[in-house]
Amino acid sequence: MRTDLAGTTVVVTGASGGIGAQAARKLSRRGATVCLLARREDELDEVVGDIRSAGGTAIAYAVDLSDPAATDDVVGRLLVDHPRIDTLVNNAARSIRRPITESLDRMHDYERTMAINYFGAVRLTLGLVPRFVEQGRGHVVISSSMSTQLPIPLFSAYLASKAALESFTRSLSAELGGEGVSTTVVHFPMVRTEMSGRTEIYQAMPMLSADKAADWLVKAVIDRPARVTSLQGAAGELGMALLPGPVTSGMRPLFRGMDRLLARRSGHQDKPR
Ligand SMILES: NC(=O)c1ccc[n+]([C@@H]2O[C@H](COP(=O)([O-])OP(=O)(O)OC[C@H]3O[C@@H](n4cnc5c(N)ncnc54)[C@H](OP(=O)(O)O)[C@@H]3O)[C@@H](O)[C@H]2O)c1
Structure with missing residues (x-):
């Protein structure tokens, strides 16, 4: 067993399921003490139980990160419970798949994605930054998407919140890199979890x-x-830097065609867009 994270403490948000829960398990196997944050207590306790039975150290913090007071409270508890915090993984999020033309009276979609994906992550990060600076070392990882590297339809509320968090994270590196604070933006492609499972036609998508x-x-x-990215994501970024017009107009028919194909293969109906 590799123990390259022995003696470190890592805070993982969105650790009650999906990618975050798996990451918490794997980080603990590398020797890290893992603090797991999410709303669902039973699911958190299950992951913590798995980690402890495998000999690891994990603590559950049940919290709604879209609630500012609850987030401030959990920051206080983390700082008291852990004399050193090495890494924060801002992974908790919600996604919404809806065209802009069906969102005209749905400002709340934009507000609720920002509340967790952006403001929740920023509030938690700001709470831990003084500790990182005091330690002279701290690392902030964010779970973002390949879809911020390319112009993708139907996810405007979700992707705007992710792009905002990416920008904040880069500012953090630019301002505090000299004081030992580093950051990683992770651009995931589609991943088979509860989040992607909410779109029925995606059952037929390789993930x-x-x-x-x-x-x-x-x-x-x-x-x-x-940054951690796929080759396709990096190629998309390059295409957008060099030829934003053609790449943007090429994506529209590509995505319509892909959704039609997925609908056929999955046997589920998707609204015509
Ligand atoms: N799945 C994909 O295809 C995909 C692609 C690109 C990027 N990503 C990103 O990867 C990350 C993990 O996604 P996933 O697919 O693993 O999603 P998931 O299975 O839906 O898990 C989301 C996690 O976020 C937590 N969460 C949601 N709202 C919260 C809140 N208000 N307060 C605290 N925790 C909250 C959930 O826990 P509770 O419900 O218990 O609170 C859960 O643990 C996300 O940032 C997502 O945007 C995913």
Whole structure:
């Protein structure tokens, strides 16, 4: 067993299921003490139980990160419980798949994605930054999407919140890199979890498993690169830097065609867009 994270403490949000739960299990196997944050207490306790029975150290913090007072409270508890916090993995999120034309009277979609995906993560990060600076070392990882690297339809509320968090995270590196604070933006492709499972036609889409995706977070925590991405995501970014117009107009028919194909293969209806 590799113990390259022995003696470190890692805070993982969204650790009650999906990628976050798998990452917490894997980080503990590398020797880290893992603090697991999410709302569902029973699910958190199950992951903590698995980690402890495998000989690891894990603590559950049940919290709604879209609630500012609850987030401030959990920051206080983390700081008291752990004399050193090495890494924060901002992974908790909600996704919404809805066209902009069906969102005209749904400002709350934009507000609720920002509440957890952006403000929750920023509030938690701001709470831990003084500790990182005091330690002269701290690392912040964010779970973002390949879809911020390319113009993707139907996820405007979700992707805007992810892009905002990416920008905040880069500012953190730019301002506090000299004081030992580093960051990693992880651009996941589609991953088979509860989140992606809510879109029925995606049952027919090839996806990364949550287990494999968790390896991306482990790499981010251990190697601390500025970015973890797929080749397609990197190619998309390059295409957008060089030829934003053609790439943007090429994506529209590509995605319509892909959704039609997935609907046929999955046997589920998708609304015509
Ligand atoms: N799945 C994909 O295809 C995909 C693709 C690209 C990027 N990502 C990103 O990867 C990350 C993990 O996604 P996933 O697929 O593992 O999603 P998931 O299975 O839906 O898990 C989301 C996690 O976030 C937690 N969470 C949601 N709202 C919360 C709140 N208000 N307060 C605290 N915790 C909250 C959930 O726990 P509770 O419900 O217990 O609170 C859960 O643990 C997300 O940031 C997502 O945007 C996923």
